[in-house]
Amino acid sequence: MSISTKPASGFRDFLPNEMRQRQHVFHIIREVYKAHGFEELDTPCFERLDTLLGKYGDEGDQLMFKVLQRGRKLEKALNLDEPKDTDLADMGLRYDLTVPLARIYAQYKNELPRYFKRYQISPVWRADRPQKGRYREFYQCDVDIVGSSSMTCEAEVTSALAMVLKKLDFSGATIQVNHRMLLRAFIEAADIDVSLETDTLVAIDKLDKIGIDGVTKELLERGITQESIDKLLPMLDITVDVDDQGMPDNLAALNALGEKIGHLESGQQALKDLGELFTLGQHTAAATMLRLDPYLARGLSYYTGPIFEIRSSDFSGSLGGGGRYDGLIGMFGKESVPACGFSLGIERILVLLEERQQLQQVKPPVDVLITLWSQEALPTCLKLAQKLREDGLKVDLYPDLDKYKKQFKYADERDIPFVILLGKDEIAQDLIGIKNLKTGEQETVAYDKVVEIIKCKDK
């Protein structure tokens, strides 16, 4: 019986070609985050189960990969009458990067700066069923600012995000914006019971997918009365005008909303926050991308203030999401600390870049291949390789005395632009043969010239 060599379902292997492309994209993201003053953090892939549970709603708890107890403790748990997940498992794989951040902050608060601006690019795990752009292990690229309630944080985070999107050729993407308290106000104004809040939000969030009739139907199915629906839906029906320069008039849309729910206390805070955010946002990279979207709701239960989601016309789901979560850090037992952040759905962005074939132009992995023409030339080849490497070049050395055909073909396969030839003639003259595989040009030159040729091509 042979063992399957495929990775486990929903998991992927990244071969060097793919790694090059992924690293290229990660690099762009890192540079933008760093430019905004964020520093990198890493946390363990395992967290204690009680750190994770209860932060993402019931669905989240279901989709969490849990780690089985080991040894005695496992035996003991198995002997229980009806062992539960929490008896059998004591740890879980992290489900996102925000909860670990909250834990870190609660733990190290006194050692961290007054405002903790961190980014993290790491895998997370969800026991979901795989689909297009959905995996069980996937990378998230998070930026968060902990320690301030100012809407400047929202403005900074969305600015960083907008800059990444532009650099990755997603200029057409939008950052949809809503506010948790605004949603709460809608629910109140429509006389919907608070217990049905989540059901209501899940239904209205689907507007762009199933349309107004679909939403109505789903709201009814979820137990919302027709009377409430008739109050609710007209309130949400707000469009954001965009001018010739692509600048959206979010403030006008916000004012229109204010007329409808401005009298409610819950709505007032939301209106104030969003008013500030949209005003500040006009001066950042996100100016053209921000869009007020009263229908936007986000599943993760820890959000308390503004919420965001990236939409792009060529993908039906979201390319990332975030928001303010002022209550999460307080859940770790100490004082409550305001925070806001964003998670970029890098896997989906990569899927789209791949579809658009925008991932081809990544630089070759190696600058030059030194071919091997005779056993006697080997010491000279090794010496040359060493020298070139010290001069900052990426150099590969062909290890076997194969036919030239094979050696050239190998260079071709790896997209190596130059090969060096050290045959009898070259060694006798103390010169180096260098061939450009794209143009077919070949020269026999001195060492310095070789470096010059390769570095020149590099540009």
Added chain:
RNA sequence: GUGGGUGUAGCUCAGUUGGUUAGAGCGCCGGUUUGUGGUACCGGAGGUCGCGGGUUCAAGACCCGUCAUCCACCCCA
């Protein structure tokens, strides 16, 4: 968790209403006189048709089960 599609060579797939030794393209390996690759020509290797059972004189084709995979829903990045 729910529903649907697909499993034939390394990859993408063809394979007529069941009927002899299962095909193509690409890729791979070798060769076209041993100091030159990506083009061309010639040759070659490679498949218990996902797995198990059933129907039949006969199954890659039909039926049942199972596994894998993809897509959609749920939910989400």
